[in-house]
Amino acid sequence: MSEQSRVPAASGALPGAQTPLPEPTAHIHHHTIRRNGLLLGVCTITPARTSRPPMIMTLGILARLDPFEVQRFRLLADLLERQIIALETPGWMRPGQRLPASARQALTHGDFTEMAELMVAALDEAVPGLTEQAVSLLGYSLGASTGSAIAATLAARGTTLERITLVEPVATGRQSLVGLGLRNTADGVRNRRYLKESKQVAWAARSTPVRMVRRGWVDLGLFTWALSRGGIEKSLNSIDTSVDVKIITGERSRMAGGRATEELVEQLRSTGRSVEWDTIADSHHGLWLSLPRVAEVGRLLS
Structure with a gap:
């Protein structure tokens, strides 16, 4: 069995204290980049004080760079004293947009490389020199x-990677779409709990319904299929073993943290890579919807 550390469940207060979460002050700047016929969103979040290297963040499957999502990055930017650059997932959410045929074909094999190249190109244009x-x-x-x-794309061109953190990774091993769907449903019924925890934060932005654009279902379906192929291990194994990996899962999550994650951790450690695996107590896959639990993630990274 892989060793894990257990973090107490979120309480609605700043981890380790009884005071409410402080309202973030980090500055936000949105960029919209046109690349290969796609409009790609990039958001830079800069705290008043920075003491550590920048952090690139990538979104969950139905997330957008709206106030509800960006508030998490502002909170983490302040807690970690890092500039954060959040990258929109291309293809599914903008009217008239869809992934290139080659990227769609790659997703049928569980390969996110072409998507990553699109996102890195947008990053380079929005924040020149960042990956140097x-x-x-x-x-x-x-x-x-x-x-x-x-991370694999950046490593291949010589960017220095400090650490890779995977929160609730789904693609840790191959699985059936039926099983993936059942686990998603089982965890998803708890999401209201995490949304409620965020609503109790005085400054929190409220969530808004996701409206799927025409043809967006095709890309969304390909993302889901690609997740079922379990491609994370291949991506990480292409990166030098000197780069540390941290995995953070909810203690009660059915989407991540099971035997497939144990096997991924064991495989990565067998190559000599340093891998930490932390669990947040009494939490499911939707922990990211809770601002107090995102603060717990920040504590684990500080």
Whole structure:
């Protein structure tokens, strides 16, 4: 069995204290980049004080760079004293947009490389020179797959990677679509609990319904299929073993943290790579919807 550390469940207060979460002050700047006929969103979040290398963050499957999502990055930017660059997932959410045929074909094999190349191109244009310095990466859910592929892309061109953090990674091993769907449903019924925890934070932005654009279902379906192929191990194994990996899962998650994650951790450690695996107590896959639990993630990274 792989060793894990257990973090107490979120309480609605700043981890380790009884005070409410402080309202973030980090500055936000949105960029929209046109690449290969796609409009790609990039958001830079800069705290008043920075003491550590920048962190690239990638989103979950239905997330957008709207106030509800960006508030998490502002909170983490302040807690970690890092500039954060959040990258929109291309293809599914903008009217008239769809992934290139080659990227769609790659997804049928569980390969996020072409998506990663699109996202890195947008990153280079929005924040020139960023990847010439050391960076960290963090991805949640689907973002653990796109983030791992981005890390592999950056490593291949010589970017120094400080650490890769995977929060609730889904694609840790091959699984059936039926099983993936059942686990998603079982965890998803708890999401209201995590949304409620965020609503109790005085400054929190409220969630808004996701409206699927025409033809967006095709890309969304391909993302889901690609997640079922379990490609994270291949992406990480293409990166030098000197780069540390941290995995963070909910203690009660059915989407991540099971035997497939144990096997991924064991395989990565067998190559000599340093891998930490932390669990957040009494939490499911939707922990990212809770601002107090995102603060717990920040504590684990500080």
